[in-house]
Amino acid sequence: MEQGNNEKQLKGLQGINLTLFLRLELFMNALDTLGNTKWRVNKKVLSIISQIWSNGGRLADLVDRQDVPFPVEPNTTDESEIRKWKWKVKTVKKENNERHSQRCDIELKLAVARKVKDEEGFYYPHNLDFRGRAYPMHPYLNHLGSDLCRGILEFAEGRALGKSGLQWLKIHLANLYAGGVDKLSYEGRIAFTEDHLDDIFDSADKPLEGGRWWLQAEDPFQCLAACINLSEALRSPTPDITISHMPVHQDGSCNGLQHYAALGRDKLGAAAVNLVGGDQPADVYSGIAARVLEIMKRDAEKDPQTNPNALHARRLISQVDRKLVKQTVMTSVYGVTYIGARDQIKRRLKERCAIEDDSELFAAACYAAKTTLIALEEMFEAARSIMSWLGDCAKLLDGFQKSFPTLKFPPLPERGDFDLREVLESPYFFN
Structure with missing residues (x-):
């Protein structure tokens, strides 16, 4: 929240009723608690990271400090060979640009860490985004950052x-x-x-x-x-x-799907995201990956002459794991599109160098994205129906003023019989 003589903000605060003001006070107190937490740099870990970085990176997910060399221009008039060379040059340029960006990011984080490493402690002011989520205001080195940031930081007290x-x-x-x-x-x-x-x-x-x-x-x-x-x-x-001084992180099991499973009283979905107790934590990403693998194994047995997906399935069977589908599952509750899912999976496959030919990689990513979205719909039918209902309502509300006299919302999706009181019995609600 902005401080100081901001006229627009002051006018807005004047119109707030007491109940809303008290709610704001709760938010402020929460932000104060986060901002009063004292942090410091873990010098041992920083020393190891600095040593790896000075030796060229390439370890522990640190980017290579050297650029990828450009391919030699072929001494030929064959247009197909020249096209292939140009495509490789374009790919190398893109890779080097990405490496440059990552190197700058690491340098900024390490520069901040070195600057404050001898401080007894320091603090992170926090603010809220439009959803009410709290984030540290420092953009580079903070405890919600990458593995490098979290490894460097520890509690001062x-x-x-x-x-x-x-x-x-x-x-x-x-x-x-x-x-x-x-x-x-x-x-x-x-x-x-x-x-x-x-x-x-x-x-x-x-x-x-x-x-x-x-x-x-x-x-x-x-x-x-x-x-x-x-x-x-x-x-x-x-x-x-x-x-x-070690922070022990805990996280919800795919919060978005937890909310949808609770809204739809969906017992199957609730079990997949740890809303109900079990002997060990459920892993929704592994569950989706297993379903994707089942579909691909079935497709792989088909004749490639009549079913082109058979070839894609055979190529991808060895690549299917929770990491391949995780980002798509996470973003599905925020309305990820087929194109978004395709690009996410394509990036994962490219990281693994699973398919060298770009056109084959694109086609395989298209197939994998469709299969993942199908698996999601099967496993979280209640969540998908609620999302569709909310989407239909949003379309109606888009022209709310024009259609107000005759506005009729679609019927609510059916709800399951899952008892929300069971949530309190789950030891893995936060995993």
Whole structure:
């Protein structure tokens, strides 16, 4: 919220009734709480990142500091060969532009971290977006940023771990390692961490010279920070009273679909996004990926002469996993279109160098996007019907003033019999 002598803002505040003002006060208090949280730089992790970066990057998802070399122009008059060369030049230019952008981003983040690394602590003022979500106002280095940012930052004011804190630190490390480990029960994640203590100690002691187990993690720099913190605690004669500065992140299981499952009283959808209890957390992305794989296996058995999707399915079967479909599933509740889904999946396939020919890559991405959206509709039928209903209402309201006398909303979608009180029984509502 803007401060100072802003006339428009002051006039707006004058017209606010007491109830709304009290609600605003709650928001302000929440923002004050976030803004009063003191942070500092984890110097050990920053030192490792700086070392990797000075050696050219290319580790732990850091971009290569060197550009991709341009292909040599062919000594030929063959137009098809010249076209291929021009296309490769265009691709290399695009790749180098992206690398340049990523290098600038990393340099900015590291510059800020180096500037404040010797400070006892610093604070992040927050503001709210139009949805009411709170974000730090500093754009480069903040605790909602990339793995690099989160790995560098820690709480300035430490707390004794206690017995539960030590257990949560083990769960947190397993979550950061991911690769399916984060979908185990809490007990399973603790067991995973305890089974890899040698790797954890090695990562903490010799992050670049040892076995470098931490680099296998989905969030490598956060995993390294957790390895260092857990090693310090376990080597202490009294782990429970070891002071920890480690933030333990928790997140909802695809919040958008959680809301739709609750609105539609959809028990099947609710189970997929952890609104109901279970022995271990459900993973909606893996569920969609499994359904996509089923459809593709069925298509792969068909005759390519009569069904062109058979070839795409055969190419993509080995590529289907939760990461391929995750972004599309996440954005489906915000109205992602087929074109958006196609571009998302195309980027994932390109990152893996799964299909070299660009036209084949495009066609495969088209097929994968359609299949993913079909799987989503099958698994979240209630969510899709509510989204369609809201879309129909929005179209009606677009011409609200003209059609007001005769305005009729479409009938509400049918709701399931899921009892919302069951939500309180789920240990994995936040996973």
